[in-house]
Amino acid sequence: MNEMAEQAQDGTVYSEAEDQAHQPPYQFAAYRSSLQRGPSQALIHLPSLYDGFEYGQAVEGQAHLGARFRCRDKERDLIRNGSHGGPPIGERIVVSGRVLDANGAPVVGALVEIWQANASGRYLHKVDQHDAPLDPNFLGAGRCISDRDGGYRFYTIKPGAYPWQNHANAWRPQHIHFSVLGNSLGQRLVTQMYFPGDPLLALDPIFGAVPRAAAARLISSFDLGITEPEFALGYRFDIVLAGTRATPAEEDAES
Amino acid sequence: MSEQEGLLAPTPAQTVGPYFAVGLTPKGTDNPLGIAVGNEIEGQGEAIELSGWVFDGGGAIVEDALIEIAQADGGGRFDDPGFLGFARSDNAILPDKRYFFRTVKPGPVTPGQAPYISVIVHMRGLLRQAHTRIYFSDEMASNIADPVYTQLPDERRDSLIALRSTELGSVRYRFDIHMQGERETLFFNL
Numbered sequence: 143m144n145e146m147a148e149q150a151q152d153g154t155v156y157s158e159a160e161d162q163a164h165q166p167p168y169q170f171a172a173y174r175s176s177l178q179r180g181p182s183q184a185l186i187h188l189p190s191l192y193d194g195f196e197y198g199q200a201v202e203g204q205a206h207l208g209a210r211f212r213c214r215d216k217e218r219d220l221i222r223n224g225s226h227g228g229p230p231i232g233e234r235i236v237v238s239g240r241v242l243d244a245n246g247a248p249v250v251g252a253l254v255e256i257w258q259a260n261a262s263g264r265y266l267h268k269v270d271q272h273d274a275p276l277d278p279n280f281l282g283a284g285r286c287i288s289d290r291d292g293g294y295r296f297y298t299i300k301p302g303a304y305p306w307q308n309h310a311n312a313w314r315p316q317h318i319h320f321s322v323l324g325n326s327l328g329q330r331l332v333t334q335m336y337f338p339g340d341p342l343l344a345l346d347p348i349f350g351a352v353p354r355a356a357a358a359r360l361i362s363s364f365d366l367g368i369t370e371p372e373f374a375l376g377y378r379f380d381i382v383l384a385g386t387r388a389t390p391a392e393e394d395a396e397s
Numbered sequence: 398m399s400e401q402e403g404l405l406a407p408t409p410a411q412t413v414g415p416y417f418a419v420g421l422t423p424k425g426t427d428n429p430l431g432i433a434v435g436n437e438i439e440g441q442g443e444a445i446e447l448s449g450w451v452f453d454g455g456g457a458i459v460e461d462a463l464i465e466i467a468q469a470d471g472g473g474r475f476d477d478p479g480f481l482g483f484a485r486s487d488n489a490i491l492p493d494k495r496y497f498f499r500t501v502k503p504g505p506v507t508p509g510q511a512p513y514i515s516v517i518v519h520m521r522g523l524l525r526q527a528h529t530r531i532y533f534s535d536e537m538a539s540n541i542a543d544p545v546y547t548q549l550p551d552e553r554r555d556s557l558i559a560l561r562s563t564e565l566g567s568v569r570y571r572f573d574i575h576m577q578g579e580r581e582t583l584f585f586n587l
């Protein structure tokens with residue numbers, strides 16, 4: 143056992159080596175901007191004794207954090223939520239999965255937000271100057287709240303790859319940005335979902351910064367069960383948040 | 398080191414990138430969906446404004462960071478009815494590239510603890526989020542008795558102090574974040 147390891151209140155053990163096996167480092171030479179922006183000093187471990195009092199406590203008596211946010215149904219449908227009279231251009235897809243904690247229990251009521259480029263590889267953002275067309279019928283943003291099984295489901299368009307300035311002829315693999323807000327500070331995750339078989343993955347320093355064994359968890363899988371006949375291919379992307387939290391099942395049923 | 402028995406490995410983090418405003422904050426695009434989380438926290442307690450710059454390792458002001466805060470209310474509680482102690486700000490929100498929050502000054506969560514605000518920093522170039530905390534310049538007596546603050550290295554814990562001022566009748570705290578350098582902010586691992 144690593145001497146940095148520490149037993150937390152919920153029985154999980156923190157260790158720096160475990161952490162480094164699953165997460166990218168703050169500074170990764172191939173990703174240029176990380177060298178100016180990633181902290182250079184060692185992190186200080188904040189014992190979970192004190193994280194227990196973060197906002198996770200807030201939701202104990204009142205369903206879940208997600209219940210505080212209003213999400214309308216159309217917000218998870220990117221095929222329709224940016225439409226100005228017509229459908230967006232591109233390959234329709236379904237992206238679905240479950241939000242789980244480290245025990246494999248569903249994280250109910252997590253706020254799941256996504257944003258992405260359109261089919262041409264262009265974001266609806268003033269900083270994005272890539273010479274590819276905007277799509278007047280595509281916003282590229284959506285959100286939903288995970289259900290009682292931790293499940294979420296988005297309808298969208300497969301995003302295009304796009305160039306960036308990190309190095310010569312640099313291209314980001316096709317990806318969808320995910321922001322997940324679970325029930326405590328430790329359950330805050332920002333990540334990116336990739337697609338199986340993308341040849342750009344092997345060349346991408348952002349994906350490549352993640353230790354090889356862990357990086358596979360960022361690649362969605364094609365799933366015929368999620369695929370909707372005559373409509374769209376389905377991709378599964380399950381998300382595991384750090385930590386565990388006992389959730390009384392009876393409360394869920396009633397909320 | 399082996400995997401912990403029976404626990405699922407967490408999904409790795411990736412950078413928030415330069416275009417998060419499309420989905421998470423109001424600037425950068427006219428998002429007809431609106432946003433889920435704004436930059437104000439309403440609750441009981443002293444009304445305060447919280448703002449600051451984020452600096453990179455070269456001392457330049459970072460213009461595309463996303464700052465999130467989580468906190469208790471003025472009574473030190475997270476669970477008062479209707480209270481949501483979580484907010485977001487990008488630093489396009491002010492013309493001078495500071496992030497900005499309207500919130501309430503939290504109270505101590507348990508006796509003997511100093512009041513604090515948890516801060517999560519995201520930006521292009523940060524492969525995973527960075528966690529820090531704000532303690533308050535007008536609470537130094539309770540800060541040095543706080544079970545977390547008191548264990549932090551003397552030479553680095555000053556980086557967690559937000560400076561209080563009163564301007565035009567508003568109570569303001571300034572908290573700058575230095576990603577690197579001599580004044581590098583102390584970051585935590587949860």
Ligand SMILES: [Fe+2]
Pocket residue numbers: 259314317319414416
């Ligand atoms: Fe992107």
